[in-house]
Amino acid sequence: MSKSIKKEFNRENLLNQGVNLFMNQGYHGTGLQEILDAVNVPKGSFYNYFGSKEDFGADVIQHYTEPFITQLTAHLNNSGADALGAIRCYFDELIVELEKNEFKGGCLLGNFMGEIGDTSEVCQKSLQSAVKRYRDLLQLGLAQAQQQGTVRLDKSAEEMADLLVNTWQGALLRMKIEKSSAPIKQCCQDLLGDYFRS
C-alpha cells in the first residue's frame, strides 16, 4: 500500500520533471540520468515505471497536455455568452506565463513535433492524440462563438481551430529565437481579433 503510493508519487515526479527538462532541452538533449537525479529516483528504478525512454516521452506528452485542456475548458465554461472572449482570455494567460519564463521552452508539443514527430512512432501517436484533443476543444469554443454571433460562419470551426493551433505553434518558435512575445501577441490579434471575427 505505502509502496504503491510511493510508486505513483515517483511516477508523477518523473513525469513533471520530464516535462520541464524535455521542454527546455529537447528529447535527445535530455538524458534519463538528468531526470532521475532531479527527482531522486535511482537509475535502475526507471524501468519499473516506464518501458523505455520513448514510452516515457509519450506519457510525458499526455501529462503535459492535461493542464492546458483543463484551463481552456474552465475558461469556456465560465465564459457565459462570450466564447471568443474566453479563448482570447485563455491565450492571454498563456502569454503571461511565457513572458514569465522569458520565452524559453515554448510548447512541448511543438518542440516534440519538430524533433521526433516523424521518427518515433510511439511519440507520434501520442502527439496526434494530444493535438487532436486540444484542437477539438478549441473547435468547440469557436463553434460556440459562431452561435453567439462573434465569429464568422463562412469558415468551419474546425478549419479555424486548426489554423489557430498551427499559427500559435509557429509563433512560439519565432518567440523562442526573437526572445519576444510580439509573435504570439500578433498571432492572437490577427486571428482572434480580426480574421475569425464576423
Add this chain to the structure above:
Amino acid sequence: MSKSIKKEFNRENLLNQGVNLFMNQGYHGTGLQEILDAVNVPKGSFYNYFGSKEDFGADVIQHYTEPFITQLTAHLNNSGADALGAIRCYFDELIVELEKNEFKGGCLLGNFMGEIGDTSEVCQKSLQSAVKRYRDLLQLGLAQAQQQGTVRLDKSAEEMADLLVNTWQGALLRMKIEKSSAPIKQCCQDLLGDYFRS
C-alpha cells in the same frame, strides 16, 4: 591548390549531409560520426573545417536557407504583374517537394528553432538571420502584390509576411505528425487565397 579545392569540396559535402541528417534526426539526435561517415571525412579533419558541432550547426542553417531564397527570388523576378501568384506558385513547389519526401523532415529552421532555438546562442543568431532574410523576401513580394492590387492594403506587408512564415512553420509541424499535406495546403489557402486578398 588542389588541396584547398579538396577542402572546399569536403566542407560543402559536410554541410549538405549536415542539412539532411539534422533535418531528419534533429541536432542532438545526429552524431558527428554519422555525418563524417556519410561523406568519408575522418573525425580529426572535422575540426579543421568547423570550430565545433555548434558552429557547424550555425553554418548548416545558412547553407540550408540559401536555395529557398534563390528559388523564391526567381519566382518573384519572373512573376510579371502577379507577385501573389508567384508566392503561391513557390509554396506549391514546396508542397510537391514535401509530398515527395513523404512529409518527413519538414523545415530545418522550424525544427531547430524548437529544439535549440533558445539553448544555443550561436545557432539562435544564425536562425534569426536566416528567418529574417526569408521573411524580408516574402515581405517584398507581398508589398509588390499590394501595389498590384491583389493583396489588401490595410495590413502591412511585414505583418502578413510574419504571419505567413509562422503559420507555415506550424503547419509543417502538423504535417509531420499527421503524415498529410492537408495542413500546409490549408495554410496557403487560408492566408494567400483568402485572408491576404484585397
Add this chain to the structure above:
DNA sequence: TAAATAAATACGACCGGTCATATTTTTTTA
C-alpha cells in the same frame, strides 16, 4: 516462504572533442 517490486550495479556503444604526428602547401632565402 514465494512472488513481486525496487534498487544497485554492470554493460557496451557512442558522444563531442583533443592531440601528436604526418603530410602538404606556401613562403623565404640564396
Add this chain to the structure above:
DNA sequence: TAAAAAAATATGACCGGTCGTATTTATTTA
C-alpha cells in the same frame, strides 16, 4: 630558380563522460 624553412592542413587513435538498457541483488508484500 632551387633549396630550405615555415605555415597550414590531414589524420586516426584516444580522452573522459554519458547514453539507454539488461542483469543481478535486495527489499517488500502476500
